[in-house]
Amino acid sequence: MDGLAFLIIKRLFYGLLTLLALSVIIFFMVELLPGDTATSLLAMGKTEETLAAMREQMGLDRPAVVRYFEWLGGVVQGDFGNSMVRGVHTSKGVSDMANVSVISIISERFMNTLFLATYAAVIAVPIAITLGVLIALLRNSVYDRIANVLTLTSISSPEFFLAYILILYLALKTGLFPAISTIKDDMTFFESLERTFLPALTLVLVCIAHMMRMTRAAIINLLASPYIEMAQMKGIPPWKVIVRHALPNAWAPIINVVALNLAYLITGVVLVEIVFVYPGIGQILVDAVTLRDFPVVQACCLIFATTFILLNLIADVVAIVTNPRLRHPK
Amino acid sequence: MSSENEIILDIKGLKIDGFTGEQWLPIVKGVNLQLNKGEVLGLIGESGAGKSTIGAASMGFSRDGTRVSGGTINFMGTELTTASESQKRKLWGAKIAYVAQSAAASFNPAHKIIDQHTEAPTHHNLFSKSDSESDAVDLYNRLKLPDPDQIGFRYPHQVSGGQLQRAMTAMAMSCRPDLIIFDEPTTALDVTTQIEVLASIRDIVDQFGTAAIYITHDLAVVAQMADKIKVLLKGEEVEEAPTERMMKSPKEEYTKSLWAVRSHQRKQKTRPENSDAFLSINSIDASYSNGPKVLDAVSFDIYKGTTVAVVGESGSGKSTAARCITGLLPPSTGKILLDGKELPSNFRDRSKDQLRQTQMIYQMADTALNPKVKVKEIIGRPAEFYEGFIGKDLDNRVDELLELIEMDPGEYRDRLPPELSGGQKQRIGIARALAANPSFIICDEITSALDQLVAEGILKLLDRLQNELDLTYMFITHDLATVRAIADEVVVMQNGKVVEQGPKTEMFTPPHHPYTDLLLSSIVEMDPNWLTTVIEKREGTSS
DSSP states (O other): OHHHHHHHHHHHHHHHHHHHHHHHHHHHHHHHSSSOHHHHHHGGGOOHHHHHHHHHHHTTTSOHHHHHHHHHHHHHTTOOOBOSSHHHHHSSSGGGGGGSBHHHHHHHHHHHHHHHHHHHHHHHHHHHHHHHHHHHHTTTSHHHHHHHHHHHHHHHSOHHHHHHHHIIIIIIITOOSOSOOOOOTTSOHHHHHHHTHHHHHHHHHHHHHHHHHHHHHHHHHHTTSHHHHHHHHTTOOHHHIIIIIIHHHHHHHHHHHHHHHHHHHHHSOHHHHHHTTOOOHHHHHHHHHHHTOHHHHHHHHHHHHHHHHHHHHHHHHHHHHTOHHHHSOO | OOGGGOEEEEEEEEEEEEEOSSSEEEEEEEEEEEEETTOEEEEEOOTTSSHHHHHHHTTTOOOTTEEEEEEEEEETTEETTTSOHHHHHHHBTTTEEEEOSOHHHHSOTTSOHHHHHTHHHHHTTSSOHHHHHHHHHHHHHHTTOSSTTTGGGSOGGGSOHHHHHHHHHHHHHTTOOSEEEEESTTTTSOHHHHHHHHHHHHHHHHHHTOEEEEEESOHHHHHHHOSEEEEEETTEEEEEEEHHHHHHOOOSHHHHHHHHGGGOOOOOOOOOTTOOOSEEEEEEEEESTTOSEEEEEEEEEEOTTOEEEEEOOTTSSHHHHHHHHHTSSOOSEEEEEETTEEOOSSGGGSOHHHHHHEEEEOSOHHHHSOTTSOHHHHHHHHHHHHHOOOHHHHHHHHHHHHHHTTOOHHHHTTOOGGGSOHHHHHHHHHHHHHHTOOSEEEEESTTTTSOHHHHHHHHHHHHHHHHHHTOEEEEEESOHHHHHHHOSEEEEEETTEEEEEEEHHHHTSSOOOHHHHHHHHTSOOSOTTHHHHHHHHHHHHHO
16 A cells, blocks of 8 residues: 555646746746736826836836745735735725735635536546446447547537527527526525525536546457456346446546546636636636736636646546555555 | 267268358358267367368357258257247257367456356256356366366466366366357467366266367377368368378378478588677577566577577466567667677667668568568568668569569469468568568478478578578577577576577487477377377376
8 A cells, every 4th residue: 555655646746846836837928918017007097107107106117037936935825915916996096905815706606606617527437437338238229329429529619609508598599597606605505505506507418428428438449358358248137237347447547537628627717707607717817817816717727737737637547446456456 | 779879970061161350151062960979079270171160060059150951960959950049049058068279268357167167057958056166176177277176267478378278178067068169269378288178078077978079270180089080172182081091091192292291301500610609599589568578698609601599388488589670679688699799689789781671571460460461562661671672673682582482473463361361471471571682591490380281381481591692590480390400509598598509300319408308208299109108108207
């Protein structure tokens, strides 16, 4: 078991290293964007002097490396800095900007995004894997082809298009579900579920196809293995052969695709959020980019990067744990 | 009527087609087969004889891409050609069991051995799980598996190949079937392991009076195992007779030719006196990526124009030695001298001429040839690279090389590897090595994937080429029959060390190093009583 723990610790370490490298990339990519918060804030009324004064006040005149380490130091302690823009709209002067921390802007929205992602995942993952197994069992039949056509269609349609279709049929024409998914704190859990059903369904439709096809492919890939033939020759019925003999050896590729899709559910849903007016983190990111509110952009990017790395890490660990060769070394 | 003559399997006029990707072609063309209760039938033939297909068909199992197109298969009153899948599934595992060639691949890596053992008995409701588990331990005991109480609770990758093969035999026995199909169960094993597995399979089949079909391409093996032997050629029966009679007086020409294969033996060349070694390996150590030592102070010399056979079982380090010589795996210490000059240990540091001199032929011609490249390019590339042939000269050189390996240039020049037979592919591998105009060729198990008749043709060709082109060979093999056929000198390796070396005649006459002795005494001989004698002798000396 030492070997397994070591492998997992090694993966964790690599994950942290990747995250650190990404933080560098994120910070300096943002630096490379044309203009800065000062130019965007002052907009038309800027002169060289006001710009310089503003930059000095915001600390933008110091070298990027220094600011990077300051930022990183804060991030490690859970402090993503303060928004450079939000304060302006609400308060009287520039001096008030420091009052709105990035965390307070993001955290609630991020929880919303997580809620929606979990909602979609809880529906999509079991259905995708079950369907994948079924389709593998019925491979090359009519059902297989129908599933193929349907999943290809849903993969290839843009998610906002799917979203509008769902709104048209499930909200406007039939009134089954609300078309606008704004959720509020005072809603009960079930109200929230009902409110967000359509965006969740859109996401389910988009990501289910990918996971299902991978499950099918991973299982079919194994069906030519001698141990599958051996199981058949023991008189085991086909469904049991697939569930008991193929699926346990197919987890690694399936889990990887599931992880990628979960990451997508968190980081790639901005279009769906906009269509359904859902207060998620995607909208915040888009707004922050437009306003050149760099601390928010950086924080969002870092959260997305962490999501990807964390989910892939979990996928790796699950792949290791489901591999008996690694779990039970010689 | 006595139960001994009760027919349990009756196959009449069995025809099976295989799908080639374009059309259905016959693989089995009308074979009859009868098996009595408790009888062992040996099915023998070369690849493509259809023996494995018949094996699967005798349990009513059609592999993907095959279909039964005629005939009847009657197993204990059930007609398998017309039975439904669920009817057949009731028989499979319970009444008919199967033992596959590669136990390592046929055990599911995700489950413990014993859980796979108990799967069929519990599924068919014949035993409870705990009864089946204790029965498994009993079977492991009978099959002389080490640590029988615990071994089943390991995962397949934690158990060696020979042990897995016995565990699979135990698994086939788990429901006490009436018939077991053994499909080349020892082909993938080392000789010293094979003998133990053969003995335990024979004992257990005997103890339970199970009927068996034993499929193999190895005559000597089938002679040990079967009561009667059926010889197959290209999907048709050649002849069938009780083992003793078949071994002593085969009737058909084809059977006689099979029997005669092992007779090829050439005259041993003696080591030239007063001459230096052509290739000299001086106490090399090697390991893969800082792992344990795979080679430990290995030294041997190879003389110009001779063939040195390097023998040993899997894991003995013989292929690693070849990788060191070619520079693919630089040794950690030690030197390799070619023609008196030291070779740089890494192939990247070697000159083009040094690279040209040592060429290699691989075991799996299938994977060693790019399937998308024509024969003339496969052979032409080294001729162009090393010898600088271009244009018309290159075409002529390719033709010359094809003639050298006894293949008609006009017919084969433009073919792709998938359009060639196994033996032809291996010949192309030889031509590719010759194209560099080398002086030294390493042959890594080049005949072990080939049928005996084809392998013999390759060995004869190599022999002729050696005489015509003054080539020096290093021949890596685990098959002592091959060594006997072509070697001048022999190097025996075990666990990364050279345990014995010398001229062939010396190696095959006692006294031997104990390991050489074990290897030699493990070669299965044609005498049907051989296995019994050897096992008795070994048990006699060990107790």
